[in-house]
Amino acid sequence: MENEVGNCINCGFCETVCPTLDPAGFSLWKGARGRVIMGRKLLDETREGNPVPHISDSFYSCLDCHACLYVCPAGVNAGKVSQLSREIITTSGDRKNENPYARMIVEVTEKYGNPLGVRSRSAGWAEGIHFDGKAEYLLYTGNMFQLMPYTKNLNSARKKIGSLLSNFMASRVANHPSLIRLLSRMRDREMEQKNYGTLRNIVKLLRLSGISFSYLGEREPYPGTFIYDLGYIEKFKKYANYVYSILKESGSRKIITVDPHTYELLKNTFPLYVNNFDLEIYYYLDLVRMPSIERSEEKVVFHEPCHFVLRDPKYSKPLQVLSETTNAVLAKRSGNKTRCCGGPDELIFPELSEKASQIRYDELKNTGAKYIITACPICNVNLSKEKRTMEIADYLASKLPG
Ligand code: SF4
Ligand code: SF4
Incomplete structure (x- = not known):
């Protein structure tokens, strides 16, 4: 935590990719840079023995997508700062700051x-x-x-x-x-x-x-x-x-x-x-080996889950299987610049989550693909704005012979 917040040079690059900033009306403390600033404040105050400041929503609203890490010139992960800050809050015993x-x-x-x-x-x-x-x-x-x-x-x-x-x-x-x-x-x-x-x-x-x-x-x-x-x-x-x-x-x-x-x-x-x-x-x-089926040219767009592409950028199995079956494309923001569906905020910040998912849904829909394919139940719920969203298992099963 000390290193993460201490290395920040306040450039703001992380704000350009943080999926919570826009849905939160560009409120600084619900964006990546704000979380690092708040993390530093939390650390300073608690180290001095002062009560935990009332800034916990800044950390609870973080989606833990880690998109910020890939653009930060100082290697700071505002997602990690949020996670460690939540840990400080929960161990402080201060119930007022804990999200109910x-x-x-x-x-x-x-x-x-x-x-x-x-x-x-x-x-x-x-x-x-x-x-x-x-x-x-x-x-x-x-x-x-x-x-x-x-x-x-x-x-x-x-x-x-x-x-x-x-x-x-x-x-x-x-x-x-x-x-x-x-x-x-x-x-x-x-x-x-x-x-x-x-x-x-x-x-x-x-x-x-x-x-x-x-x-x-x-x-x-x-x-x-x-x-x-x-x-x-x-x-x-x-x-x-x-x-x-x-x-x-x-x-x-x-x-x-x-x-x-x-x-x-x-x-x-x-x-x-x-x-x-x-x-x-x-x-x-x-483990899935698709039977040899005729590859279709149906255009589908794959929404890559953060927990695959942003935690392990080399992991591409779902996209690989999908590409063998159909014409799979990606949205403009993809790979280590992918945008989270907003799902992890669904229970604690439902309005923010809904706005974040609409932004991502529009990006995916604008590719002109017939279907939006997800590989995560949380993404699937959040991006199911219309009938065009399908979970990858359902899409692959629909292509099986018979
Ligand atoms: S990109 Fe990194 S250095 Fe720049 S403000 Fe964000 S956390 Fe700080
Ligand atoms: S982990 Fe995601 S939501 Fe959290 S600060 Fe970084 S970019 Fe923003």
Whole structure:
């Protein structure tokens, strides 16, 4: 943190790529440079023993996309500054600065192994599918596709009742996590069926590729992404070890993930917090071998997930598979200049998230492509403004013969 904020030369290059600055009305403290300035202030004040200043929204509104890192001449990552600042806030014990939604998510996840208390219901998509018992691979959905229909309706309700009342309710649930059961009844059933279909298409693609795998069903926990991203590092360490022990029980060393957030967390972050981590982590498309089908010239635009291209710029498997199947193009902002869909802000800053997703959606639509293809359930929800948005598994499955 000291190095990150100390190296900043205040040039403002990072503001040109930060996807939260424009949706926040160009308010400095909700852009990359502002976050570095606020991070320095937070560090100075807390070092002096002063109370945590009321600047936490600056850090909570960061999307953790890391686009700022690639344009900074001093190598500063304002996303990392935001993450470390959230860690300082959560460890300070100053509840006034903690975001109530952040605390709710963490408390509920710790109690139920799922941020909205819907762990067992998250296995509903697999009804009727027969999985292999002890298999070489374990399919780990991380509950991500299943959570989206709940977060969508939770956000709509939040907009209706206003932030004051919804923050009060989030604080109540954080103090009494079992109250989440009242909120978790609200889900978008149409989206639930769509996302169940995506998971079933992933199973279909893997089976066609000759992969044998088991599934934990109702025992499958959420991976803990929010706990880590929101800065509750001590809690994350404990939770990651709990998730790891469940994955290990399956007897498979090879874990197939289905979204970039879970993939990146398990591959790069778990080994830092879990002793003797010895699992192999795959994204499902790493294992998919598409049957030889005639490549179509249908123009589609691929929205690259930040957690692939901005964390590991060499990782291009989804684009590769898509390009083998169809005429796949990228938007003007792509590769390490890609623009986040705004999804990670959906629960805590819904208005900002909506504006950020509209900007990205317009960029993608302006390519003139017939379909917008996503490879992440969060991107898919945020960019589904019209019927033209499709998750990559659904698009590939639609091209299979028969
Ligand atoms: S680009 Fe880097 S050096 Fe320039 S303002 Fe942003 S963080 Fe500071
Ligand atoms: S990580 Fe993304 S949202 Fe956060 S400051 Fe950097 S560019 Fe902005």
